[in-house]
Amino acid sequence: MREVRLKAMAKINLGLDVVRKREDGYHEVRMIMQTIRMYDQIRLRAVSEAGIKVRTNLSYLPCNEDNLVHKAAKLLMEEFEVREGLSIELKKYIPVAAGMAGGSSDAAAVMVGVNRMFGLGLTKAQLMERGVKIGADVPYCIMRGTVLAEGIGEILTPLPPMPKCHVLIAKPGIHVSTKFVYGGLHLDEVTVHPDIDGQAAAIKAGDLNEAARLMGNVLESVTVSTYPVIDEIKEFMVQHGALGAMMSGSGPTVFGLFEDERTAKRAYEKLRRGKLAKQVFLTSIFNIGGNTNER
Ligand code: ATP
Numbered sequence: 001m002r003e004v005r006l007k008a009m010a011k012i013n014l015g016l017d018v019v020r021k022r023e024d025g026y027h028e029v030r031m032i033m034q035t036i037r038m039y040d041q042i043r044l045r046a047v048s049e050a051g052i053k054v055r056t057n058l059s060y061l062p063c064n065e066d067n068l069v070h071k072a073a074k075l076l077m078e079e080f081e082v083r084e085g086l087s088i089e090l091k092k093y094i095p096v097a098a099g100m101a102g103g104s105s106d107a108a109a110v111m112v113g114v115n116r117m118f119g120l121g122l123t124k125a126q127l128m129e130r131g132v133k134i135g136a137d138v139p140y141c142i143m144r145g146t147v148l149a150e151g152i153g154e155i156l157t158p159l160p161p162m163p164k165c166h167v168l169i170a171k172p173g174i175h176v177s178t179k180f181v182y183g184g185l186h187l188d189e190v191t192v193h194p195d196i197d198g199q200a201a202a203i204k205a206g207d208l209n210e211a212a213r214l215m216g217n218v219l220e221s222v223t224v225s226t227y228p229v230i231d232e233i234k235e236f237m238v239q240h241g242a243l244g245a246m247m248s249g250s251g252p253t254v255f256g257l258f259e260d261e262r263t264a265k266r267a268y269e270k271l272r273r274g275k276l277a278k279q280v281f282l283t284s285i286f287n288i289g290g291n292t293n294e295r
Pocket of ligand 1: 066067100102249
């Protein structure tokens, strides 16, 4: 195979709890992850000249080994001693540094693509084992769907699909580093933790309202006090009909879940016209059942 095209899908966290800080500095989490219909496009081409070349539509992203797509391709191509070269064309649409795992998803898609293109014969589980070396979210981005993630995010238990709903996404024009958020989290001071097991049970029961009611992200305890706009966007979404709204991952992106499409569209239009968010999208959740080949 000389060319492979892939969709690298974004995620949101329907719930995010931090359980403890490990001695090695990593945080142990319990999260419910959900793939959404928002994706970067990736085109891989085998070329005769050895080496990995990356091109992207965002001039400020690195094209060298710092780009996660480069890291992902290199990891597999070195292990399997692939002699050919690889050209990677990356069109980014997922907001960058937004808490939506854009880079991890790109890396996951490249691993799937390189495996397919060079006939490496790795199973999904074997790809996931290698993916965690690139980043804690990469195994999930290979698995996708509605998933309970534990450990540092790499211990994955698939859940039944989240009931269908519309997802309004808003990224305010601020930069929040993941390091700042986890560094500012003092678990002994956190009094309210999201009910991750309750939310998983609601999803299993197909109860969208209850799953949305139990949305919660312990990392908001760090970000909201410094960046009140995060709370303002959440409030806006709830006032405009969202069943629930929360910050995704370490932020600063906020999303709201809507049952009714017209209500979601109205909120989307209004948010786009206002000043709260710099980037606004309206999409829906992506479930892998029956559609496992969509990459
Ligand atoms: P997460 O939700 O996993 O915390 P994120 O959405 O906060 O991820 P990303 O968009 O994945 O963050 O990227 C964070 C940083 O990684 C960027 O600032 C960028 O410099 C670097 N990076 C490397 N490769 C990529 C890539 N393919 N796409 C986006 N960012 C990348």
